[in-house]
Amino acid sequence: MLDVNKIRNDFPALDQMVYGQPLVYFDNGATTLKPTVVVDTLKEIYSKRNSNVHRGIHYLSLRMTEEYEEARKRVRKFINAGSDREIIFTSGTTASINTISSTFGEEFVKEGDEILISAMEHHSNIVPWQILAKRKSAILKVIPMNDKGEIVMEKLDDLMHEGTRILAINHVSNALGTINPVKEIIQKAHKENIPVLLDGAQAIPHGIVDVQDLDCDFYVFSGHKVYGPNGIGVLYGKEEWLEKLPPWQGGGDMVEKVSFEKTIYADLPFKFEAGTANYPGAVGLAKALDYIDTLGKDRITAYEKELLNYATSRLSGIDGLKIFGTAANKISIVSFLLEGIHQEDTGMILDKMGLALRTGTHCAEPVMTRFGIDGTVRASLVFYNTIEEIDRLYEGLIKLKQMFK
Amino acid sequence: MTLKEVQEQIIEEFEIYEDWMDKYNYLIELSQGLPALDHKYKTREYIIDGCQSKVWLYAEMDGNIIRYTADSDAIITKGIVALLIKVMSGRSPEEIKDADLFFIDRIGLKDNLSPTRANGLFSMVKQMKLYALAYFTKQQKL
Numbered sequence: 001m002l003d004v005n006k007i008r009n010d011f012p013a014l015d016q017m018v019y020g021q022p023l024v025y026f027d028n029g030a031t032t033l034k035p036t037v038v039v040d041t042l043k044e045i046y047s048k049r050n051s052n053v054h055r056g057i058h059y060l061s062l063r064m065t066e067e068y069e070e071a072r073k074r075v076r077k078f079i080n081a082g083s084d085r086e087i088i089f090t091s092g093t094t095a096s097i098n099t100i101s102s103t104f105g106e107e108f109v110k111e112g113d114e115i116l117i118s119a120m121e122h123h124s125n126i127v128p129w130q131i132l133a134k135r136k137s138a139i140l141k142v143i144p145m146n147d148k149g150e151i152v153m154e155k156l157d158d159l160m161h162e163g164t165r166i167l168a169i170n171h172v173s174n175a176l177g178t179i180n181p182v183k184e185i186i187q188k189a190h191k192e193n194i195p196v197l198l199d200g201a202q203a204i205p206h207g208i209v210d211v212q213d214l215d216c217d218f219y220v221f222s223g224h225k226v227y228g229p230n231g232i233g234v235l236y237g238k239e240e241w242l243e244k245l246p247p248w249q250g251g252g253d254m255v256e257k258v259s260f261e262k263t264i265y266a267d268l269p270f271k272f273e274a275g276t277a278n279y280p281g282a283v284g285l286a287k288a289l290d291y292i293d294t295l296g297k298d299r300i301t302a303y304e305k306e307l308l309n310y311a312t313s314r315l316s317g318i319d320g321l322k323i324f325g326t327a328a329n330k331i332s333i334v335s336f337l338l339e340g341i342h343q344e345d346t347g348m349i350l351d352k353m354g355l356a357l358r359t360g361t362h363c364a365e366p367v368m369t370r371f372g373i374d375g376t377v378r379a380s381l382v383f384y385n386t387i388e389e390i391d392r393l394y395e396g397l398i399k400l401k402q403m404f405k
Numbered sequence: 406m407t408l409k410e411v412q413e414q415i416i417e418e419f420e421i422y423e424d425w426m427d428k429y430n431y432l433i434e435l436s437q438g439l440p441a442l443d444h445k446y447k448t449r450e451y452i453i454d455g456c457q458s459k460v461w462l463y464a465e466m467d468g469n470i471i472r473y474t475a476d477s478d479a480i481i482t483k484g485i486v487a488l489l490i491k492v493m494s495g496r497s498p499e500e501i502k503d504a505d506l507f508f509i510d511r512i513g514l515k516d517n518l519s520p521t522r523a524n525g526l527f528s529m530v531k532q533m534k535l536y537a538l539a540y541f542t543k544q545q546k547l
Contacts, residue, residue, distance in 0.1 A: 341480075342458055342478055342480065344457040344482065345479050348429070349429060352426065352429065403430060404480060
């Protein structure tokens with residue numbers, strides 16, 4: 001069992017009042033709060049240990065380089081990748097996806113080819129592929145979902161064929177909470193020789209990622225959604241794929257030898273890390289992953305399941321409340337609307353009650369269009385949230401309904 | 406009432422509400438009192454682009470003054486829209502285009518009307534002033 005009260009002490013941001021009410025932070029899908037150990041690490045680096053990596057021969061630079069490379073190992077272990085060479089540090093999920101859409105697209109996608117995504121993608125896993133499709137005169141195809149917010153697997157079979165170059169899909173939907181059956185999807189895709197990129201931004205904080213077990217070709221996520229710093233992200237790619245791809249951005253650190261006639265690129269993973277690395281971010285991220293492992297991934301998953309079940313049953317009991325995303329397999333996200341009340345009104349009033357929730361399209365407009373709505377209110381819960389906080393949301397919604405009667 | 410006076414009156418009205426909930430209840434009340442916008446103006450052309458709620462705004466000249474009518478699909482936003490119309494509607498283009506809307510800050514709605522907020526309200530003020538500027542320019546040419 002997790003000792004949630006003890007855990008909450010690790011997140012000073014939870015201990016504050018907003019509009020005279022104790023803060024309830026249910027916007028974890030947008031970004032998670034940071035444990036003290038992560039904040040302290042950043043502070044120590046910037047105040048004592050800061051020095052650019054991979055370049056210097058002096059003490060501080062050598063130590064920082066060591067820490068940076070240790071962080072890479074830490075990430076590899078966390079997602080169970082086969083080699084450190086497969087872990088690229090980027091600025092976040094979006095940058096990671098753009099790296100692949102650009103480089104893979106350049107090398108392997110040609111006119112008339114198809115790129116496959118799903119109906120429940122975040123804009124970050126739609127727009128880069130649209131840009132690629134336009135650039136290469138390729139075609140973007142979309143796997144539909146059902147009314148529960150689950151991928152229609154039979155349609156997937158129809159949509160994959162010889163001309164399909166890549167399948168890019170989220171592991172977990174940010175707007176609905178659906179955990180997609182990605183292992184099965186990957187097996188199907190691989191049978192057709194289609195590589196798969198998984199957008200893991202929402203899956204990674206819930207501790208359910210093992211890239212070797214999934215057998216995905218690319219896996220991407222952001223540090224700030226997994227209790228780590230902003231501006232750091234990860235691109236995992238199978239070595240065999242990364243070797244075949246050209247570099248994306250040119251600059252320092254990604255080169256072996258440069259003359260005006262010819263440049264020899266550095267080996268993996270540095271080939272994809274142009275410019276000064278975000279080493280404080282990487283080390284901070286490693287600390288966050290340590291923190292999660294100390295709590296225990298299994299214990300986190302079990303507790304968050306409890307939160308989801310409680311929130312779902314409590315909110316379902318409110319007359320006129322509809323939950324969007326009722327997949328059998330979900331992480332602790334509850335997206336909902338109150339009948340006849342705009343999501344923005346709901347969000348604004350809850351805010352004044354001290355409850356931080358997200359409202360709107362959640363950067364997944366096509367998902368909203370699919371359900372014929374403008375947006376939802378989203379509560380995304382994690383291990384530092386409590387049953388009592390869900391009760392406060394319930395009571396807040398009851399009060400709010402009275403106001404709009 | 407002058408532009409300044411009507412704003413001061415609103416500030417006074419809001420001062421009696423200490424609690425946020427009461428303020429929002431008052432905005433809900435105001436939204437109910439907003440004169441309806443003719444259905445034919447609830448189209449793409451009159452929409453003010455915002456991220457979350459939709460706001461429609463229509464302006465027309467009535468003699469020397471501008472009359473605004475508007476609507477929104479979100480209630481709180483509609484209440485704030487009602488406030489803006491109360492302050493701005495029925496004034497000359499010249500007065501509106503340079504209006505200093507100090508009441509927004511004073512009644513604690515700055516968060517709702519700041520340009521960084523992802524909704525249409527800041528754009529609404531801008532759009533109201535743009536209409537005024539257009540009418541003003543037209544008047545100058547006559």
